[in-house]
Amino acid sequence: MSQPPPTADELGRLLLPLADEIEAARAVPEGVLETVARSGALAAMVPAQYGGRPLSYQEYGELNRAVARTSASLQSLLTVHGMVCASLSRWAPERTRQRLLPRLASGELLGAFGLTEDSAGSDAQAIETTATPDNPAGAGAADAVWRLDGVKRWLSFGQVAHCFLVFAKHGDRSVGFLVRRDDPGVTVVPSRRTSGFRSAMLADLHLDGCRVPADRMVGRPGFGVAQVASGALSLGRLCVAYGSLGLAEACCDAMLGHTSSRKQFGGRLIDLQLVRGLVSDAVLDTEAARLLCEQAARAMDAQDDWLIHHVLTAKLAASRAADTAASAAAQLHGAAGLVDGGPVDRWVRDARVMQVIEGSTQLLQHLLAEESLQRFRVRRRHPRYPFAQGADRVE
Amino acid sequence: MTAVYEDEAVRSRVLEFLLRYVDDPAELEGMQLITGGVLSSLATVALVSHLEKEFGIEVDDDDLEIENFDTLDSIVQFVQGKQV
Numbered sequence: 001m002s003q004p005p006p007t008a009d010e011l012g013r014l015l016l017p018l019a020d021e022i023e024a025a026r027a028v029p030e031g032v033l034e035t036v037a038r039s040g041a042l043a044a045m046v047p048a049q050y051g052g053r054p055l056s057y058q059e060y061g062e063l064n065r066a067v068a069r070t071s072a073s074l075q076s077l078l079t080v081h082g083m084v085c086a087s088l089s090r091w092a093p094e095r096t097r098q099r100l101l102p103r104l105a106s107g108e109l110l111g112a113f114g115l116t117e118d119s120a121g122s123d124a125q126a127i128e129t130t131a132t133p134d135n136p137a138g139a140g141a142a143d144a145v146w147r148l149d150g151v152k153r154w155l156s157f158g159q160v161a162h163c164f165l166v167f168a169k170h171g172d173r174s175v176g177f178l179v180r181r182d183d184p185g186v187t188v189v190p191s192r193r194t195s196g197f198r199s200a201m202l203a204d205l206h207l208d209g210c211r212v213p214a215d216r217m218v219g220r221p222g223f224g225v226a227q228v229a230s231g232a233l234s235l236g237r238l239c240v241a242y243g244s245l246g247l248a249e250a251c252c253d254a255m256l257g258h259t260s261s262r263k264q265f266g267g268r269l270i271d272l273q274l275v276r277g278l279v280s281d282a283v284l285d286t287e288a289a290r291l292l293c294e295q296a297a298r299a300m301d302a303q304d305d306w307l308i309h310h311v312l313t314a315k316l317a318a319s320r321a322a323d324t325a326a327s328a329a330a331q332l333h334g335a336a337g338l339v340d341g342g343p344v345d346r347w348v349r350d351a352r353v354m355q356v357i358e359g360s361t362q363l364l365q366h367l368l369a370e371e372s373l374q375r376f377r378v379r380r381r382h383p384r385y386p387f388a389q390g391a392d393r394v395e
Numbered sequence: 396m397t398a399v400y401e402d403e404a405v406r407s408r409v410l411e412f413l414l415r416y417v418d419d420p421a422e423l424e425g426m427q428l429i430t431g432g433v434l435s436s437l438a439t440v441a442l443v444s445h446l447e448k449e450f451g452i453e454v455d456d457d458d459l460e461i462e463n464f465d466t467l468d469s470i471v472q473f474v475q476g477k478q479v
Contacts, residue, residue, distance in 0.1 A: 092456065125436070222429070227436075229436070230437055308437050377417075
């Protein structure tokens with residue numbers, strides 16, 4: 001009989017001693033990846049019928065939080081692998097689901113997500129990678145092949161991923177494809193070094209006449225970005241929100257530990273009013289982020305009509321909380337917080353990343369304003385409709 | 396058991412949902428919602444999710460054709476077809 005999977009906190013405790021090793025290696029060692037795979041975390045977004053061990057979004061969020069307390073880089077694997085698994089489970093042809101999902105669930109295969117390009121960051125519809133039918137004369141539907149050409153940037157865990165969910169344009173319509181690392185025309189190149197997410201093994205994916213069978217199309221032309229990528233990004237944003245929460249929690253604990261033990265001016269640092277201001281602001285933002293994360297996860301579990309709104313607020317608030325808490329931790333640790341590669345330095349650098357990935361703060365503000373306008377229109381027609389609505393009060 | 400809605404009921408329920416995206420209801424009549432830019436990517440995700448929950452239907456990968464979701468009429472027709 002197999003062991004039950006570890007809880008989020010058990011996995012967090014298992015990984016915590018490895019934090020410095022992961023950071024120093026600028027990579028996640030294979031043994032750590034095996035530990036994560038054994039925990040079942042990689043199977044969480046795969047339905048049981050394909051070998052998965054599905055978790056609710058609340059449970060998956062907690063896993064992300066616990067892992068990010070050790071390493072935001074490692075947590076980003078749960079983000080992108082989860083996005084790939086969820087997208088395939090929902091929109092890939094049955095044959096492709098059967099062939100790939102059990103291997104993704106076991107961790108035998110790792111998945112990465114390829115949307116960003118030089119021309120397409122916040123404006124995902126601006127992708128220039130092309131998808132073209134490439135069928136020899138007389139080929140039947142079963143032999144249909146597509147040709148992909150373009151370059152995808154900044155794929156988390158791209159250096160070690162075995163397959164990539166990429167998005168391309170067929171005419172003016174976007175479409176998703178699952179590309180395998182061993183497909184002809186695929187080249188993986190490590191991305192330029194980044195200050196944060198040092199160990200996320202970022203890579204650029206070059207597709208040069210890459211030919212993939214039609215049954216690895218995910219979604220249909222016209223729905224690549226509009227449905228597959230955008231749907232996956234809601235999950236990705238929830239993961240980043242919970243990851244930011246874990247990072248913020250770690251910062252709060254570190255600054256509370258440090259300021260309650262360090263003596264200056266004849267007393268504890270924490271007894272100084274200005275220090276208390278920094279600590280309490282960080283704790284306040286972190287606790288508020290937790291409530292919004294939980295609300296967003298509940299909304300996703302309930303498939304609430306306003307789940308996108310809730311996910312946007314959670315990601316915005318939690319990534320800002322991480323930044324606030326990391327800055328406060330750095331300020332209160334003094335010179336010790338500046339040590340290159342130390343935990344405080346790492347949190348500051350990783351918190352910055354959280355406000356960029358899966359939608360920058362400014363893009364999310366733009367989207368949240370749009371969602372708020374939609375709620376306002378409903379309220380205008382139904383005056384008793386609440387201004388804000390928790391996901392536990394689903395209509 | 397999932398309720399099966401008549402044409403007009405489906406239409407009014409879909410319309411009620413789509414009204415959150417426009418200031419003037421007339422903008423929805425005969426308008427191309429996706430290709431005409433009324434619905435953003437996120438709105439398209441929300442629409443598909445809403446149809447599944449509201450009408451107890453499942454939208455499969457084969458159903459992801461622009462023609463199924465691009466106008467109010469086509470959405471109503473799609474939901475009706477799924478309910479049969």
